[in-house]
Amino acid sequence: MDKSFHRFSELFAQLGLPNDAAAIAGFVRTHAPLPPAMLLADAPFWSPAQATLLREELAGDADWAEVVDQLNAALRA
Template sequence: MHSTTPTLNSLFAQLGLDSSDQDISRFIHQHKLAAGMAIQDAPFWNSAQASFLRESLKQDADWCEVIDELNALLH
């Protein structure tokens, strides 16, 4: 259980990605989702990352809000 609300930085760390503000900005500029593509189906995730996103959204986990934020930034 998380004691704080997840952030983009903590989501990137959870996904095993570089999680500084600069790294996140670079990632967002380098990766875009096609209209209508679900974030968990993006081709740039490895299978573990996609599975984490899919399960978090399915379980309406604490991560959902920040995953939705990332989804908006990638569209």
């Protein structure tokens, strides 16, 4: 398993979203807070492909898992 360190901007690019600092901040402002019981990948704003990516990265504890967890925390703040 690759233990690379990934940045928020790289995750957003991987998800096919604008990945500059202003776009990321705007995304979090628009979509937060998620309901406490809702899984990140179940949020209604993800496309099916985005939701699958998020689920797979968390389920497999893949190299993106840490930054996905950070996104999850940011959307619950």
